[in-house]
Amino acid sequence: MDTYKKIIEDIYLDVKEIEDTGKVANYIPELSLVDPTNFGINITTVKNENFGIGNSDTKFSIQSICKTLSLTLAYKLEGEKLWDRVDVEPSGNPFNSLLQLEADCGKPRNPFINAGAIVVADVLISHLKNPMEDFLNFCRETSNIPDLNYSEKVAESEKNTGYRNVALCNFIKSFGNIKNEVDEVLDFYFHICSIKMTCKELSNTFMYLVKDNFKTQTGKEVLNASQTKRINAIMLTCGFYDESGEFAFRVGLAGKSGVGGGIIAIHPDEYCIAVWSPKLNKKGNSYKGMCFLEHFTTKTASSIF
Numbered sequence: 600m601d602t603y604k605k606i607i608e609d610i611y612l613d614v615k616e617i618e619d620t621g622k623v624a625n626y627i628p629e630l631s632l633v634d635p636t637n638f639g640i641n642i643t644t645v646k647n648e649n650f651g652i653g654n655s656d657t658k659f660s661i662q663s664i665c666k667t668l669s670l671t672l673a674y675k676l677e678g679e680k681l682w683d684r685v686d687v688e689p690s691g692n693p694f695n696s697l698l699q700l701e702a703d704c705g706k707p708r709n710p711f712i713n714a715g716a717i718v719v720a721d722v723l724i725s726h727l728k729n730p731m732e733d734f735l736n737f738c739r740e741t742s743n744i745p746d747l748n749y750s751e752k753v754a755e756s757e758k759n760t761g762y763r764n765v766a767l768c769n770f771i772k773s774f775g776n777i778k779n780e781v782d783e784v785l786d787f788y789f790h791i792c793s794i795k796m797t798c799k800e801l802s803n804t805f806m807y808l809v810k811d812n813f814k815t816q817t818g819k820e821v822l823n824a825s826q827t828k829r830i831n832a833i834m835l836t837c838g839f840y841d842e843s844g845e846f847a848f849r850v851g852l853a854g855k856s857g858v859g860g861g862i863i864a865i866h867p868d869e870y871c872i873a874v875w876s877p878k879l880n881k882k883g884n885s886y887k888g889m890c891f892l893e894h895f896t897t898k899t900a901s902s903i904f
């Protein structure tokens with residue numbers, strides 16, 4: 600940990616000072632209220648060591664990072680049949696695009712673009728008795744944060760302006776790949792995206808995707824080895840919208856970003872690291888977050904390649 604710690608401290612100080620050409624997401628009005636200067640990092644290692652710096656203990660809107668948790672639960676419940684409803688190919692298109700759905704007959708390219716995450720939300724509704732409550736309980740158990748909650752403000756804000764997601768959900772339903780009512784699916788999807796966590800909470804929570812671990816923070820197995828491999832593979836190939844290739848190229852880790860400016864990245868043998876800086880580059884990924892992780896895997900020589 601000492602090596603990681605020193606390298607993180609050095610890169611943090613360097614990246615903090617660079618000019619940030621990104622912009623805070625404002626298409627969900629509530630997200631635009633964040634202080635753009637926030638910058639936090641936290642790493643958790645297989646030895647269960649933790650190190651954080653900057654705003655690593657400040658809660659923020661994790662947005663699409665939570666799609667990793669909804670996908671995990673849907674995969675547990677639905678098994679391999681899940682891939683009949685949603686594919687595992689990088690889309691090469693923006694996260695909220697409608698473009699490919701027509702040609703693909705309503706089967707989203709992957710579970711991390713909005714179309715795919717909406718289908719995953721629909722799968723969860725079909726399985727869970729009380730979807731909102733049961734999913735929250737799964738998140739609470741996986742993270743070991745008993746008071747983890749949805750942000751009604753963020754969910755409401757997105758509901759009021761989420762026109763593209765409304766279009767996506769209706770469009771997919773027209774192909775028969777949404778089984779429940781559109782309003783219910785969207786309400787659940789917006790709530791999934793509204794969860795707030797800190798970098799420290801994120802890097803601890805997603806340790807279930809690191810080999811030798813595979814467990815919730817309370818010790819229960821989340822996914823088996825093969826399933827964990829598949830989730831990491833989808834994160835590597837699809838976790839950064841149409842910049843997934845770039846992330847793999849520059850950073851070389853499995854990961855998932857969110858439009859709140861957070862990124863989680865997994866080294867399946869060694870650690871989970873979470874970074875947060877709200878200003879996003881043109882593809883919707885945290886500008887400083889990407890910079891930090893590129894330097895981190897370069898200096899530690901600890902990418903998966």
Ligand code: GLU
Pocket residue numbers: 661662663664694695713757764792856857858859
């Ligand atoms: N709730 C956001 C949306 O649907 C999630 C986007 C993201 O973080 O990628 O637009």
